[in-house]
Amino acid sequence: MSAPASSLVARGLRKSFGPLEVVAGVNLEVESGECFGLLGPNGAGKTTTLKLCLGLIEPDAGEMVLLGEPVPQRAREARRRVGVVPQFDNLDPDFTVAENLLVYGRYFGMRAHAIAARVPELLEFAGLAGRGDAKINTLSGGMKRRLTLARALVNDPQIVFMDEPTTGLDPQARHLIWERLRRLTQQGKTLVLTTHFMEEAERLCNRLAIMDHGRIITEGSPRALIAAHIEPQVVEVHGNGFEAWMEEARSLCPRVERAGDTVFCYTGEVEPILRNLSGKSDLTYLHRRASLEDVFLKLTGRDLRD
Amino acid sequence: MIKSRLLAPPGVSLRWTAVWRRNWLVWRRLAIPSILGNLADPLIMLFGLGYGLGAMIGNLQGASYFAFLAAGFVATSSMYAATFESLFSAYSRMQVQRTWEGIVNAPMTLDDVLTGEWAWAASKALAAGGCMLIVVAALGYADVLSAISALPVVLLLGLAFSGLGLSINALANGYDFFSYYMTLVLTPMMMLSGVFFPIEQMPGAVQAAAKALPLYHGVAIVRPLLAGESAPGLALHAGVLAAYAILGFYAAAVLTRRRLLK
Numbered sequence: 001m002s003a004p005a006s007s008l009v010a011r012g013l014r015k016s017f018g019p020l021e022v023v024a025g026v027n028l029e030v031e032s033g034e035c036f037g038l039l040g041p042n043g044a045g046k047t048t049t050l051k052l053c054l055g056l057i058e059p060d061a062g063e064m065v066l067l068g069e070p071v072p073q074r075a076r077e078a079r080r081r082v083g084v085v086p087q088f089d090n091l092d093p094d095f096t097v098a099e100n101l102l103v104y105g106r107y108f109g110m111r112a113h114a115i116a117a118r119v120p121e122l123l124e125f126a127g128l129a130g131r132g133d134a135k136i137n138t139l140s141g142g143m144k145r146r147l148t149l150a151r152a153l154v155n156d157p158q159i160v161f162m163d164e165p166t167t168g169l170d171p172q173a174r175h176l177i178w179e180r181l182r183r184l185t186q187q188g189k190t191l192v193l194t195t196h197f198m199e200e201a202e203r204l205c206n207r208l209a210i211m212d213h214g215r216i217i218t219e220g221s222p223r224a225l226i227a228a229h230i231e232p233q234v235v236e237v238h239g240n241g242f243e244a245w246m247e248e249a250r251s252l253c254p255r256v257e258r259a260g261d262t263v264f265c266y267t268g269e270v271e272p273i274l275r276n277l278s279g280k281s282d283l284t285y286l287h288r289r290a291s292l293e294d295v296f297l298k299l300t301g302r303d304l305r306d
Numbered sequence: 307m308i309k310s311r312l313l314a315p316p317g318v319s320l321r322w323t324a325v326w327r328r329n330w331l332v333w334r335r336l337a338i339p340s341i342l343g344n345l346a347d348p349l350i351m352l353f354g355l356g357y358g359l360g361a362m363i364g365n366l367q368g369a370s371y372f373a374f375l376a377a378g379f380v381a382t383s384s385m386y387a388a389t390f391e392s393l394f395s396a397y398s399r400m401q402v403q404r405t406w407e408g409i410v411n412a413p414m415t416l417d418d419v420l421t422g423e424w425a426w427a428a429s430k431a432l433a434a435g436g437c438m439l440i441v442v443a444a445l446g447y448a449d450v451l452s453a454i455s456a457l458p459v460v461l462l463l464g465l466a467f468s469g470l471g472l473s474i475n476a477l478a479n480g481y482d483f484f485s486y487y488m489t490l491v492l493t494p495m496m497m498l499s500g501v502f503f504p505i506e507q508m509p510g511a512v513q514a515a516a517k518a519l520p521l522y523h524g525v526a527i528v529r530p531l532l533a534g535e536s537a538p539g540l541a542l543h544a545g546v547l548a549a550y551a552i553l554g555f556y557a558a559a560v561l562t563r564r565r566l567l568k
Contacts, residue, residue: 017568056410057567058311076413084411090404094332103331106324107412155412 006065007032007159007190008053013062015048022048024214026062032158035181035191037201037208039296041305045214046194047087050161053192054084067158080108083152087163087194089144091136097123097147098132101154108155118154125180126150142173149180159190166200178204198293212300222292229295231255231266235273238262239283252276259302266290312567316417316559325409325422326429333430344434348383349441352376355502367504369533373447377529378501380438380456384463385521387434389492391427392471393484399423400475406566420562424468424555431464432457448532456531462547463524469554470520476561500525520550 008030015023023045030036038046051057053064055075064071069078092100098119105115123129126146128139139147145165152160165181166174181204185191195201201208202222209219218225226232231254237245238261246263249256252272253265265273270287277285333340352375360371367374399405406419439453439460448456474487498505498512499521505513516522523543530537537543 054411076415079411079413086404086407086411088404090408092328092332092405092408093403099331103324103328104408104412106327107321107409107414109321109324109413152411 005031008064008066008192010049010053010064011062013049013052013064014060015045015052015057016060022214023052023059026211026214026216028053028209028216030159030190030192031207032190033185033188034206035185035193035204037205038192038194038211039196039198039201039208040194040211041196041300043305044211044300046211047163049211050163050192050194054079054082054161080155081158083155083157083160085145085148085152085160085162085165087167089148091144091148091151093136095136096132097128097134097136097139100136100147101151104151105154110155115154118156122150122153125153125183127176140173142169142176145169145173145177146180149177153184157189159192160184162191162193164194164196166195166197174200198291198296202292210296210299217299225295226290226292230290230298231268232290233267233270233287234290234294235265235267235270235277235285235287236262237265237277237283237285239280241280241282245280245283248276249273257302264294266294312563313560315556316421317415318421319415319418321414321418322421322425324414325419326426328405328409329422329426330429341433341437344383344387345437345441348379348386348438352379370447373533374529375502376438376442376445376447377532378499378525380435380442380460380532381463381499381521381524381528382496382501383438384431384435384460384524385467385492385496388427388431388464388467389471389488391430392423392468393475393478393487394481396423396427396472396475397478397481397484400562400566401478416563416566417559420472420555420559424465424472424558427468427471428461428464431467432461435460435463442532449534452532452534456528459524459527459531459544459547462544462551463520465551466520466524466547466554469551469556469558472558473554473561476558476565495519495521498522500529520547523547 006029008028010026010028013023013026014021026049038049040046048057052059053066053071055072055078058072066075066078067081069075071078092103095103101119101122102112102115105118119132120129123132126143126149128143128147136144149165166177169177178200181191193204205222207219207221208225209216211217218229220228242261242263246256246258249263249265253267255266257264257266267273274287277283356372356375363371365371409419410416436457439448439456442448443450443453474484478484498516499519500516501521505516505522523546527537527540527543
């Protein structure tokens, strides 16, 4: 059986919880072998979209095809070839590391010896070689997350869904997860991840979609999004005189934004701004290239989402 | 959720055995303390009341009070084992540990999970009632064949109370919620079901109400069986228990889907 070009297609996806439309007409297409990121602030509808695609909740409207199977009608058959890393760890605290893999493999109808044959490889992947007999509550947050990722691979899936795979991890643990995810894409697996770490999306994803209020606002490669939506250079300015300087900045820079006591200048031509700033002792500034985070904040706003 | 899917009968597949085996793997290690814990409470009650009160009461319905009470406690221990498992333990796996969420990410459905939990809680009820039967037979209050013949009833009671328990679980917003069910439903049921005393001495209306309760029908079969007699009205009693089991499980499926799949 040849793999279809698209691992996941969703058209016109809608889902309401009570009066609130959490997913309001989402179209998605994930090609086989790519790493696709779904970005958005809290409450944008990312997790609900993933759950709909996996057939775990029923859509109010829309059509989905996952690995060639219509969802939710044949979601169970599709999930045989899918791995899932949920947002919150749900490793079984009553079991050891290896037993967690064994018990999870059984949910796929795998035989004990087939699972046991995969365990050493999965433990190596999780960076837990030799720790098969360890209890879950003796593992660090990073180890638990890697084990959850290894557990999602027990059935050797074609596509892996990950809901915020590195939330709550320290930088070391996060980098190790990123390294493992790159290994998976090298093996040809398709990855779909949600995140609100722009750095993560920028490093890992071939393509991403930014979601807010249940809709996809834009999609493309990280570079293309930056090029399309934002000026290439940013100067961040703060200090006592920033309010007065902000008026000056407007004449030097096409787009000036204020957040708290910081001024953000987005521009293609950074020299005039830097010259202007060089003599001002009451201001400190940082000059950097525009990033995906700037795109994200421009499109979804700077207001808090709680 | 589409109404027809919400109300559909639970889908049957053998996938549920993976859920049963997961719970078995956890329990296997804690089996001995768990069995002792399950047995201690009814045994203390049985010995205390059976010998203490029994000395004052003497014989009841042609048998010793201890034998009378023992039959009631076989049924009751099944009820409580199924209830604890389908309330507190199932709630931990559903809500606190998110075990069910992990399972349905695999090619498992919520119906598979519920069937596994239902069968598991009933298995624990069978184990608890079975242990009581061993004690009762060892003390000479029932012969071995009679005790074995009561096992299917113990299992049926387990399925009935597991189905009810899983329904309550689907409505719960915390562990405290279960104490209402335990104290307002199960404790009165124990008093009205002929566990401690025959219900024939109670007013007609109370007797009629008692006959709607699953525990009453369990006791009504177990007691004559343990005395080595045939149980009068066996088909009716077993039918009521089976109806509770099936309807309870169906209600659990609908309520849990409403809670988790909406």
